[in-house]
Amino acid sequence: MSNSPAITPETHTATEHHEHPPFLLHHFNSMEQQNDTSSFAMWLFLLTEVMFFGGMFVVYMIYRNWYYAAFVAASRQLNVAMGGINSVILITSSFTMTLGVWSAQTKRKGALILFLILTFILGFVFLGIKGMEYKEKFEKHHVPGEHYSLQSFINPASDAEAMATGTKALPLDEAVHTELFFSLYFAMTGMHALHMIIGMGLLLFIIFRARSGAYTTGHTAFVEYFGLYWHFVDIIWIFLFPLLYLINRH
Amino acid sequence: MDRISPVIWQYLVKWMTNFALFPPEASKIAPQMDALLFFLVLVSLIGLTVVILLVTSFSILYRRKRHPVAVQIEGSTLLEATWTIIPLGLFLMMFVWGALIYFRVFTPPANAMNIYVVGKQWMWKAEHPGGQHEINSLHVPAGRAVQLTLISQDVFHSFSIPAFRVKREAIPGRYTTVWFEATTPGTYHLFCTQYCGTAHSQMIGDVVVMTPEGYKHWLAESTSGVSLAQNGERLFASLSCNACHNARPDARGPSLANVYGSKLTLSTGQTATADEAYLRESILNPSQHITQGYAPIMPTYQGQISEEGVIALVEYIKNLDSNYRVQQTLNTTDLLPESEGKKVPAAQGMVKQ
């Protein structure tokens, strides 16, 4: 983002020297224009992200429609408890992020840092739980590719999760389609996790800058836009969770 | 000049003898498509002429020397309407005409004879129902509707016969169809037109259109001795399909006699027409094609059977009308116009149930 609060050293011509807030970048006429513009830019960027995830959602909807039984069986292999906890964590982190933005806007530096750190921790826990889920999938040979195993689906008796959720055995040709579910599961949650990791990298940067008072002196743009990004990542998860974890659960 | 001109002359002669703007018209649909193409060319020429005329005449009339002061004109709603409505009208005409031809090409008539084509890197295999197999060529009779059922064994290929003006993609995983009726005996180009890897340019061949008499001779000479359906019957037994799909009252699978073309009710409640695609799918993905009233116990044959094998099975099932014995004869004379609908009794050397 180009809205760093540092003053860009540029020459002023005689006619141009005027009083302006230190955060005003020289190609803008007023803070109002600058804020208006950068806010618009951020929303537009999020729109491109919607198109990106949207593509994957479309692929998901098509295959779910074609292979519903396989998707149900595969979805039941996912741990709803972990997914649910993750959802709560992420929503809470959105809440702490909002509080962080409020702190920046009301110039509360301590509170800002606290809420940013909380958000970071929550994000970290989310990724940790996600990692645990991935590990579980790896161990059960549900990672698509060479080592993918259909055992859990053609022989539910061999599988604890399948027994627990009362999943019936699938015929072989249907069971093959469970790999598609897991492909989409890993692709979509993987992309989501990637966005979270990038977000957490940015969070660290923001925490570092916040400590030197960068966002509590009136120029809160960067924190606000990061907040938008974080909420967007949260919303994607809110769609992913029911679509992936809650297919035909009772 | 003496050195150069023979070369140029040679090229000119080559060009003049081969000069053509359109391929030969060798199918019934070809002149219809050419008519539309001609219309499109005409409209394009007129459009281009109009644009060129406008630009040239305005450039001459209003060049600075002749017209030093420009007159500022905002626009003209009438003109805008004109050049919106007229092109739109023309395009919509083309749309309707083109849609009609498109539907015609991809809606085979009921009496079309079927030839299977399997594309693979980098050759075309044509399988006639009578057991004639061709590689990179296709023999068809003139004056008869021929449907091609295409599939690919690997990547996308496209079966193109420019002289017939037909082309259809051969897709891995499902059948596609196209039909034509050849009119003029002769040999025509066959191309693969979907880029498919290294030898894409070599995946070419000949379509040979023969007179009905000539075609009969060819069928008799080129048969492998076993029709597709007979091959299918052999596979049906060797894959133990007859363990469940037999005519016994307690059979675990539905009887397949006369199933081709019929409307089935599936276990999900939906209805499906048992065409070639359905038959193929029910062999490879049976659990999604269970007939109502039967248990979903059929195993999948994905990976155990080649596309040619599936074709043989499909042909076998298509021709079943009673007790699972292949009724076809060896020389498939019952596929020709004069013997349509006639079933000839089984010849010797047939595989028994």
Add this chain to the structure above:
Amino acid sequence: MSDTIVSLPDQTTARIPKDNYLTRENGLLSWLLTRDHKRIGILYLISITFFFFIGGALAGLIRLELLTPQSDLMASDTYNKVFTMHGVIMIFFFLVPSVPATLGNFFLPMMIGAKDFALPKMNLASWYLYMAGGLLALYTMITGGVDTGWTFTTPLSTHYVNTNVLTTGLAIFIAGFSSIFTGLNFIVTIHKMRVPGLTWFRLPLFVWANYAASILMVLGTPVLAVAIVLVALERTIGIGVFDPTKGGDPLLFQHLFWFYSHPAVYIMILPGMGVISEVISTFSRKRVFGYTAVAFSSVAIAVFGFFVWAHHMFIMGVSNYAVLVFSLLTMLVAVPSAIKIFNWAFTLYKGSITFETPLIYAFGFMGLFTIGGMTGVFLGTAGTDIHLTETYFIVAHFHFVMVGGMLMAFLAGIHFWWPKMTGRMYPEKLSQMAAVVTFIGFNLTFFPQFILGMLGMPRRYASYPPEFQILNVFSSAGATILGIGYLLPVLYLTWSLKYGAIAGDNPWQATGLEWQCQSPPLTENFPETPVMDHEAYDYEWLEKQQEARRKEAEVTSVE
């Protein structure tokens, strides 16, 4: 009355202004770390020219191979790599960024009276991403190439080739972000940074065209990214999403791919159309006929462009009813382009026309784009598409619109704005000759390909039946002439940097805001924020300006 509108300052006393964006800062770093949109435009200009000539060399190899019916110049595999890389480089590293990233970057802020884009650092990032993608694509070429065709059709690209699909996919992915950043910047800037008084309908049509293209860049490119990611996953891990044996559908890739790649062709052509609007107006001294219609047509093309993607898939086994819908929508998207052509033609009506090089290129555009566009209708008509698709007819169609259309528009724009960018004029007679050479070479190269397509010659073929040879020879001969036509501008434009006539502020006496400042411009574009109180292409306003300036000069000279 002279038959040129060129108005140059007195060459004996004229000098390039000492302070301009080129001289403001010196040194390599001042260029590589610049945030000045004009310098970024120049950086792009140099890099896309570089990639254009690589793509062009690959085209030369293709035409050389096709001189003879046999596949005798190079192995089939090599030929397949050559045409793939030609497509990838020309589309993603030349055509998509061409006008927006060079002329758009340079002039858009100036046209709306702004000092820079909304997000200058993002602009620079966009160039770095472009270079990263481009260099990665070059690396791919050197280390074995890729031979899937630029369309990466699955399952060929996922399971049947062992060439550099992943690195090429990554290069395109990165270049896609470059495109998204450019588009994002354009949209935000046009919305939020116009000077007071500059309402939407006073904007130059170049701005409208780039705006429409930017919408496509921003909304369409992410879907290409998804398609590439899925191909990469399929190729590396075998996730099955396009594999029929695992239940996947290989046709799904094509839907995702063409969902971007069709709007992509409008991304490529719309900015060129914007250039044509500017050029025709200036050289006929008239406002564009039907300004509102042309502006709305740009947006209409962008919107409709999103709904026609499956017309690339008519024979692929999509349902007949889908074909109907997409064919109909394709007819609808053809109409706005026709509207534009007629509006441009009528802009000439009762104008005062001079035939400088930009206008010659613009005329070339109009003729060739009309042919290219009409042949698009041949292909959108479902019935004829059956015969013509996947043949050289398609190749001819897209080269007519892209090369005969877009590239000519690009050259028109380069020549038109060259005096503003560099302060120098190019040599007029030589450039007019080059334009004509290009036009002739182009027609000789690509018109025979329509006939080849009608005759049934498939595309992407290294060898072909002998009866197609003559037309191929014509095509290859034309390609040589075309190559000369493209080489000439590089030479004389470079020459003009040192020896060209000094251009002055407004050699074309054009009305745009970008012409109301010095050539080359200052880094901050305008010494004072311009005031916008007139319509676009307001030649009466221009005359009053020039009158006022003349009076001022008289007064000062008297004093």
